[in-house]
Amino acid sequence: MAVITRGFGGRRRDDTxxxxxxxxxxxxxxxxxxxTPRIGLDEWELAVVTETGERITWSWAEFxxxxxxxxxxxxxxxxxxxxxxxxxRGVSVDTLLAxxxxxxxxxxxxxxxxxxxxxxxxxxxxxxxxxxYEFDGELLVPVHGGPARLLIPHLYFWKSAKWxxxxxxxxxxxPGFWETAGYHNYGDPWREQRxxxx
Amino acid sequence: xxxxxxxxxxxxxxxxxxxTRAETATARTLVLDVDGWTGHVPGQHVDVRLTAPDGYTxxxxxxxxxxxxxxxxxxxxxxxxxxxxxxxxxxVAEPGDQLEIRGPLGGWFVRQPADPxxxxxxxxxxxxxxxxxxxxxxxxxxxxxxxxxxxxxxxFTADLATARAAGDGHVAVTHVYTRVAxxxxxxxxRRLDADALARVAWPRDADAVxxxxxxxxxxxxxxxxxxxxGHDPANxxxxxxxxxxx
Numbered sequence: 537m538a539v540i541t542r543g544f545g546g547r548r549r550d551d552t553x554x555x556x557x558x559x560x561x562x563x564x565x566x567x568x569x570x571x572t573p574r575i576g577l578d579e580w581e582l583a584v585v586t587e588t589g590e591r592i593t594w595s596w597a598e599f600x601x602x603x604x605x606x607x608x609x610x611x612x613x614x615x616x617x618x619x620x621x622x623x624x625r626g627v628s629v630d631t632l633l634a635x636x637x638x639x640x641x642x643x644x645x646x647x648x649x650x651x652x653x654x655x656x657x658x659x660x661x662x663x664x665x666x667x668x669y670e671f672d673g674e675l676l677v678p679v680h681g682g683p684a685r686l687l688i689p690h691l692y693f694w695k696s697a698k699w700x701x702x703x704x705x706x707x708x709x710x711p712g713f714w715e716t717a718g719y720h721n722y723g724d725p726w727r728e729q730r731x732x733x734x
Numbered sequence: 735x736x737x738x739x740x741x742x743x744x745x746x747x748x749x750x751x752x753x754t755r756a757e758t759a760t761a762r763t764l765v766l767d768v769d770g771w772t773g774h775v776p777g778q779h780v781d782v783r784l785t786a787p788d789g790y791t792x793x794x795x796x797x798x799x800x801x802x803x804x805x806x807x808x809x810x811x812x813x814x815x816x817x818x819x820x821x822x823x824x825x826v827a828e829p830g831d832q833l834e835i836r837g838p839l840g841g842w843f844v845r846q847p848a849d850p851x852x853x854x855x856x857x858x859x860x861x862x863x864x865x866x867x868x869x870x871x872x873x874x875x876x877x878x879x880x881x882x883x884x885x886x887x888x889x890f891t892a893d894l895a896t897a898r899a900a901g902d903g904h905v906a907v908t909h910v911y912t913r914v915a916x917x918x919x920x921x922x923x924r925r926l927d928a929d930a931l932a933r934v935a936w937p938r939d940a941d942a943v944x945x946x947x948x949x950x951x952x953x954x955x956x957x958x959x960x961x962x963x964g965h966d967p968a969n970x971x972x973x974x975x976x977x978x979x980x
Contacts, residue, residue: 539833539834540785540786541785541822541832541833542828542831542832543831545786546790547792557793565975567974568972569842569843571958616781616794616795650968732744733744
């Protein structure tokens with residue numbers, strides 16, 4: 537049953553924190569589906585939209601004045617690379633939703649440029665997710681999702697949408713860009729949920 | 735909440751190396767026989783799993799470079815310095831060796847055969863691999879712009895010439911060399927710029943779709959240039975790989 541690849545030795549590393557099927561990289565690879573959007577900070581806006589249509593927005597100045605965390609986390613891309621100990625600065629989603637009245641269970645994440653991804657709301661709460669605007673002590677560059685991106689380290693990294701524009705709170709689930717293109721709806725790296733039906 | 739019916743899980747399939755072809759000094763195409771493989775859409779990739787005799791496994795993703803057909807596919811691999819998987823595939827694997835694949839994967843960076851729009855394919859280095867599948871399967875007008883450091887770094891040189899000749903005029907191939915041009919080449923080596931892109935780009939009203947694949951810096955530059963010369967960002971699809979892993 538098992539297929540052994542003759543002549544392949546591999547290079548083992550002591551990476552006990554590596555989810556199944558992942559390898560460790562020290563680079564920061566870039567994956568995007570199209571051109572990198574360039575959003576000026578004067579036109580940038582972050583919005584939370586509730587299931588009743590209520591809309592809360594932050595300008596760049598308002599957003600960066602919010603209390604921020606500096607999480608150091610491991611990130612896992614569905615294309616098999618993991619990067620350990622990445623350092624970010626960002627606003628916890630708990631902070632953004634602190635005064636929001638909602639009974640929503642799902643979130644559709646919207647990006648500048650049109651990208652979308654879906655996440656259960658509970659995966660964004662309790663210190664599990666941030667809207668990050670610095671990486672390694674520098675403002676987040678556009679190619680990595682700047683001005684601001686979502687950071688949900690416990691899910692595959694396509695869920696951590698770049699160029700974040702809005703969090704849309706919903707009563708029902710709505711699969712996003714990659715989720716309708718053959719990738720898993722939830723994307724837990726530790727259960728290796730890469731593709732639909734994994 | 736409700737989703738469309740979920741098709742079956744993608745499973746790992748044994749693949750046997752049927753043949754290998756050197757593309758450059760550091761890149762090789764592996765012809766893989768896979769029983770029951772039903773083909774792919776040009777642009778898609780596969781996950782490859784290698785298992786060492788002691789059970790250790792390693793995984794990478796590689797683009798399919800062949801035209802779709804049953805029971806067989808080709809992946810083209812560039813050896814990455816200090817890589818774990820790519821040096822094995824480029825230097826060690828031989829006909830008869832076995833590995834496993836899962837796929838085809840990817841539903842975005844694909845050119846559907848029924849898509850009538852003209853396509854502009856722009857590849858940098860080994861990023862030409864998924865574009866080669868599109869060229870080989872092309873039934874609609876297709877232009878490939880291929881940037882490499884030198885002629886000896888170019889993959890598929892002979893196959894591209896064949897595709898151009900066999901394409902009944904709907905496949906055009908333009909090479910760009912950034913460091914070393916062949917003797918007698920009409921232009922000095924230079925990086926891909928807006929002028930070079932404008933010369934091969936389809937007219938704005940052609941409703942063309944662009945596929946750009948290569949190293950991150952290359953894709954960033956080309957995608958930005960395409961937007962600058964008026965290409966609709968919504969019709970630019972990109973696939974990038976960083977200087978990583980392998």
